[in-house]
Amino acid sequence: MNTKAPRKKSWAEPFKIKMVELIKMTSYEDRFKAIREAGYNTFLLRSKDVYIDLLTDSGTSAMSDRQWSGLMMGDEAYAGSRNFYHLRDTVEEYYSYKYTVPAHQGRGAEHILSQLLIKEGDRVPGNMYFTTTRLHQELAGGVFVDVIIDEAHDPANEHPFKGNVDFNKLDALVNEIGAKRIPYVCIATAVNMAGGQPISLENLRKLRQWCDEHKITIVHDMTRVAENAYFIKDREPGCADMSIAEIVYEICSLTDIATMSAKKDAMVNIGGFLAMNDKDLYDRACNMVVVYEGLHTYGGMAGRDMEALAIGITESVDYDHIRARVGQVLYLGDRLIEAGVPIVRPVGGHAVFLDARNILSHIPQEQFPAQALAAAIYTQSGVRSMERGAVSAGRNKETGENYMPKLELVRLTIPRRVYTQAHMDVTAEGVIEVYENTDKVKGLRFTYEPEVLRFFQGRFEEVE
Numbered sequence: 001m002n003t004k005a006p007r008k009k010s011w012a013e014p015f016k017i018k019m020v021e022l023i024k025m026t027s028y029e030d031r032f033k034a035i036r037e038a039g040y041n042t043f044l045l046r047s048k049d050v051y052i053d054l055l056t057d058s059g060t061s062a063m064s065d066r067q068w069s070g071l072m073m074g075d076e077a078y079a080g081s082r083n084f085y086h087l088r089d090t091v092e093e094y095y096s097y098k099y100t101v102p103a104h105q106g107r108g109a110e111h112i113l114s115q116l117l118i119k120e121g122d123r124v125p126g127n128m129y130f131t132t133t134r135l136h137q138e139l140a141g142g143v144f145v146d147v148i149i150d151e152a153h154d155p156a157n158e159h160p161f162k163g164n165v166d167f168n169k170l171d172a173l174v175n176e177i178g179a180k181r182i183p184y185v186c187i188a189t190a191v192n193m194a195g196g197q198p199i200s201l202e203n204l205r206k207l208r209q210w211c212d213e214h215k216i217t218i219v220h221d222m223t224r225v226a227e228n229a230y231f232i233k234d235r236e237p238g239c240a241d242m243s244i245a246e247i248v249y250e251i252c253s254l255t256d257i258a259t260m261s262a263k264k265d266a267m268v269n270i271g272g273f274l275a276m277n278d279k280d281l282y283d284r285a286c287n288m289v290v291v292y293e294g295l296h297t298y299g300g301m302a303g304r305d306m307e308a309l310a311i312g313i314t315e316s317v318d319y320d321h322i323r324a325r326v327g328q329v330l331y332l333g334d335r336l337i338e339a340g341v342p343i344v345r346p347v348g349g350h351a352v353f354l355d356a357r358n359i360l361s362h363i364p365q366e367q368f369p370a371q372a373l374a375a376a377i378y379t380q381s382g383v384r385s386m387e388r389g390a391v392s393a394g395r396n397k398e399t400g401e402n403y404m405p406k407l408e409l410v411r412l413t414i415p416r417r418v419y420t421q422a423h424m425d426v427t428a429e430g431v432i433e434v435y436e437n438t439d440k441v442k443g444l445r446f447t448y449e450p451e452v453l454r455f456f457q458g459r460f461e462e463v464e
């Protein structure tokens with residue numbers, strides 16, 4: 001008898017469903033009208049007009065029965081809620097950081113950290129920008145510098161760790177301005193704007209050494225750290241026998257400070273935190289959080305939400321959970337690859353990113369092909385996606401010019417534990433239909449352009 005368990009091929013979900021939310025398929029005519037009313041911006045659609053909502057995985061995941069029961073255990077004391085201490089202890093146990101300051105969501109933590117550490121004229125290197133992160137760095141007087149490896153900017157490149165840092169770029173920055181003008185290096189795990197691409201443990205260990213040599217702090221945007229850990233286990237030599245929890249813990253231990261949008265990995269509908277090991281910085285953060293978020297033992301979160309978050313953290317590092325989560329994303333990606341649709345390779349952890357520049361090659365980047373593609377997919381299929389290209393990139397703070405990023409993408413983002421494999425099939429069919437009829441899709445121009453984070457509320461019209 002063969003006693004060795006066979007390697008499981010299927011990524012079947014480690015849960016069953018005990019409550020459902022009904023959704024409605026809409027007609028092509030309704031959607032045609034709705035997207036025009038929304039100014040061709042999927043952020044401005046009403047969710048009742050959406051069939052499968054892949055706008056974001058942020059705050060859209062399904063909580064477990066344990067998390068829901070945690071809500072009933074909310075201690076809504078203004079100060080010193082027991083749920084805060086549960087959260088703080090869980091963060092230390094799973095993520096290694098000693099001190100936790102809750103925040104209403106990720107950008108609340110980013111705001112406080114940026115104001116505390118960045119001075120006018122500082123440069124902040126990072127493994128690709130994220131919209132809210134870079135804006136808070138800029139509002140604090142800093143300038144973001146991209147130090148991710150070049151491969152990350154090429155959708156077709158199959159590099160297994162496209163989230164890695166390029167040390168030549170870091171060295172060049174230090175040579176140019178000196179380490180003193182670099183308050184920290186900002187490292188995201190499962191880099192969102194690159195396509196959900198992981199950083200390797202090897203690269204992070206090297207970064208730790210580099211930062212120690214230059215006496216520079218590492219800030220970890222740990223929003224999707226468990227997804228990154230899954231790819232390390234799957235791809236990095238020597239890591240196959242580590243548990244997801246061990247990898248997550250080691251990643252965090254290699255960094256000094258973390259900002260967390262708990263609405264992703266940790267599967268709560270709202271919440272986040274700032275975490276660190278430096279007591280002095282913690283004291284300063286506590287002093288600031290009372291101004292913008294709330295007392296340092298709730299920071300804008302209800303006690304019940306801190307409880308659900310503490311429980312969500314423990315669920316997020318479970319191997320079967322994360323394997324099924326990433327497995328579902330890979331499934332959708334594979335269906336699109338089979339049909340020849342150009343997408344970012346390898347498929348990332350939280351979303352499939354369509355290469356809009358390639359799919360709509362007749363639309364110049366100045367006419368926002370990714371924005372147009374997201375609108376077309378919605379109109380065709382009722383699937384809501386998000387632009388992640390020139391509209392999201394915004395304008396250069398100093399010159400006012402539009403950034404024209406190499407990655408002009410549409411993100412199909414999968415909420416955790418929400419949709420089924422059949423939903424992924426329907427999504428793939430919808431995207432493939434648009435891909436086969438791209439000549440009908442027109443470019444767009446702004447009719448209203450907000451000053452900051454313009455992708456959220458901007459409005460557009462078709463260019464004839």
Ligand code: F0G
Pocket residue numbers: 055056057058105106107108130132133188192221223260261262263271272
């Ligand atoms: N960092 C990363 C990597 C993110 O993906 C997000 C949010 C944030 C920080 C900010 O956190 O939304 O809780 O304030 N990303 C969402 C998305 C909005 O759709 O990717 P937040």
